Amino acid sequence: MNMGDITVALIDYNMGNIRSIKNALEIFTENVRVVSEGAELGSPSAVVVPGVGSFGDGIKNLRQQGFIEPLCELIVDRKIPYLGICLGLQFLADQSTEQGVHDGLGWISGEVTRIMPQNQKHRVPHMGWNSVRFASDTDTVLFREFDTNGTFYFVHSYHLDPETIEHNQITSTSWHGTKVTASIRQNNIFGVQFHPEKSQAAGLKVIENFVQYVNRGGDL
Numbered sequence: 001m002n003m004g005d006i007t008v009a010l011i012d013y014n015m016g017n018i019r020s021i022k023n024a025l026e027i028f029t030e031n032v033r034v035v036s037e038g039a040e041l042g043s044p045s046a047v048v049v050p051g052v053g054s055f056g057d058g059i060k061n062l063r064q065q066g067f068i069e070p071l072c073e074l075i076v077d078r079k080i081p082y083l084g085i086c087l088g089l090q091f092l093a094d095q096s097t098e099q100g101v102h103d104g105l106g107w108i109s110g111e112v113t114r115i116m117p118q119n120q121k122h123r124v125p126h127m128g129w130n131s132v133r134f135a136s137d138t139d140t141v142l143f144r145e146f147d148t149n150g151t152f153y154f155v156h157s158y159h160l161d162p163e164t165i166e167h168n169q170i171t172s173t174s175w176h177g178t179k180v181t182a183s184i185r186q187n188n189i190f191g192v193q194f195h196p197e198k199s200q201a202a203g204l205k206v207i208e209n210f211v212q213y214v215n216r217g218g219d220l
Contacts, residue, residue: 117177
């Protein structure tokens with residue numbers, strides 16, 4: 001199977017960097033299909049959910065556009081590879097406390113909370129380039145051919161609180177006055193808090209690694 005054989009469904013729920021992430025994906029695969037309704041999902045090889053904005057608005061849009069049930073069938077039941085970016089990672093949690101309490105997809109046991117730096121040097125939102133340290137005792141699918149760390153671009157005020165998630169699901173962390181969950185993995189489900197589509201060569205490598213993983217049919 002070559003990279004042109006896979007189909008990536010890019011979920012458009014009116015809150016994502018659709019054009020930027022689509023352009024980045026199309027460097028590595030010809031078949032990127034933007035989907036704006038759950039009924040249109042079909043049977044893709046992988047699903048990518050980007051996102052910018054508040055958790056409550058985002059999860060509401062996903063529900064209104066009919067994505068929740070078909071995504072659960074594809075990702076949880078059929079084990080199709082999933083890559084969540086920023087909000088796309090946060091949606092995986094049980095709930096978020098951003099602007100009230102909102103239920104997430106519940107695919108990852110954990111809570112999305114506001115970043116609480118331990119000093120005034122680090123401001124919220126966490127915005128700009130930051131170093132990411134990869135966990136040495138977890139898989140490195142997204143970070144193949146990296147060393148022990150990389151630098152990526154972040155824009156967020158909330159994150160999947162590392163105190164509420166299983167340690168072995170965290171594949172990298174960053175520091176912004178407190179430990180920030182930078183990426184996670186649970187089987188076929190991947191999420192990154194940073195924006196690979198804005199992270200130049202390092203970000204493109206993460207996207208390439210995900211596409212290669214999909215192209216291999218996963219490694220479960």
